[in-house]
Amino acid sequence: MDLGDVSLVALRVFREVAERRTLTAAAEALGFTQSGVSRQIASLERAARTRLLERRHDGVRLTAAGHVVLRRAATVLDEIDAASRELAGMPAEAGTVRLGWYSSAGALLVPRALAALRRTHPAITVTTQEGSTPALIRALRAGRIDLAVVASLPPFRPPDAESPRLEFEVLAERSLRLAVPAIHPLAGADSVDVADLRGQRWIASPSTREQERLGVWPGLDERPEIAHTATDWLAKLSLVAAGCGLTTLPASLVPAVPPGVRVLAVRGGPHEQRRILLARLPQPPAEPAVRLADALRAAVHDVGAPAGAPWPEPLPLRRGTRAVPLGPRRSR
Template identity: 70%
Template sequence: MDFMDVSLVALRVFREVAERGTLTAAANVLGYTQSAVSRQIASLERVAKAQLLERRHDGVQLTPAGHVVLRRAAIVLDQIDATGRELAGLPADGGTVRLGWFPTAGAVVVPQAISALRRAHPAITVLTREGGSANLVRALRAGTIDLALLAAAPPFRPFDTETPAFRTRVLAERTLRLAVPATHPFGSRDSVDIDELHDQVWIASASATEMGVWPGLDERPRIAHTARDWLAKLSMVAAGCGITTVSDSLAPVVPPGVRIVDVRGGSSEIRRTVLAWLRDPLSEPAAGLAEAIAAHY
């Protein structure tokens, strides 16, 4: 494939599709029509003389050729972006690290780690973004982030089956807990039995992949409210609207009126926090941020 015959627009569109997982999502982010995105992908496939995307009912998946093109495209686009930053007088890529993090990680660990890195290495620029673990895995593959804080649940399988495999570091392994109103009957206790969760009113997550209702309940839960944002859920708990499942890492930042309690019985609800990256060795800024994050778990 001759990259001289490929426009930067086509490469950026392709990377966005690979990261977002659907043509529609990529079009929305880029401000294009879906047909315009399709045309850019088609032009890239003509130059590559290979199918780069497999269209499925739930989105797209990269073909083996697509993975090769994505890996090379990420390098080209990073160099172009670094050139633009240098010409604009901004820090070059060597001083920038891009981090993706799952929602609750941004409550405590991410701000603390960035603050520590800034004190030790003020010249390093940290760019961050929040996302679900599946989206962050795609972003790592697409080369739009350098590091990802990912949440993992048993049986702790690899985050994807592509090659090369991600490099990973387990930062923490914790048990899920409950957030309850201080005025709730559970609010004066340190723990509750799983059988006591029967017929409770829950504040659930808008996404099925995020925490809300306690996992594995043997009943259809009574969900009174749904929210995507963890702070909104905890605020509703404080207002007495219901109870919700939380990561133990949120305990230091719960608002007044919320108690965090343990759950006894049932299966062990363990969750891991994993730092993942693709390019090895890490750049000095990325390695510095990785160590700062690890120090705060």
């Protein structure tokens, strides 16, 4: 195996394919042709003298060797990018941290954290991207982002089982709530029974291969009637305000609910909890990432969610599955 002559272009193409899981999507993101992407991957596999990708009907998956190359490629590309920033004259105290976040975190948590970080550490630059939890985990492993704010549902298993194990910190645990139109018959009380949700019309996100449908109360004993589909949480709540149906939302988003919407607790059935996790690769984080993690913890506190909840048993307390803070917590 001789990777000494591999080009940076091939490494960047390989990272893009590993993150997006299809050659077509990687080509579109990079502005390449699909055949150009295929040639770069082929050159990398020739140098490695082994297959790095497994071609499947639904895309590609990394082989064991592919995971090794991806891990090393991400390190090399990050170092090259860091050198480019230094050569461009970036001040020594400055730095860039790349943050990924799932949709609900973009409503309050991420904007508040970024606003606070700008006040306390204006030399730090943060770039962000939104994605599903599986997509953000892939981006983290591909070295495209430094931190990821992701979601976890019961039974709260780690989002992936690849090696090396990622480090996770539980930023918050919050309950699931029900959003109903203010003119709806259920809106007169502070809570409703789960049985009252039978026969209702729902506003939900589309169901995808990677992510279950969100917006319908979990565990209903009927096939729900989906009246409207939307991926953006504000669009869902605006449709609720217009009287178009019901949807679910995390308790942490209650302060952002628009007029015309009532937020209710649901009695009966399993107690629906959701967790917000902060994820990173296992190597020690750079100072900008530590500062951003501080800002995210403070923002969680500001929106009324308890911070620092531990992983539940029976998860083994080993590296990569326990809560590992990114630097010291600050007292408030």
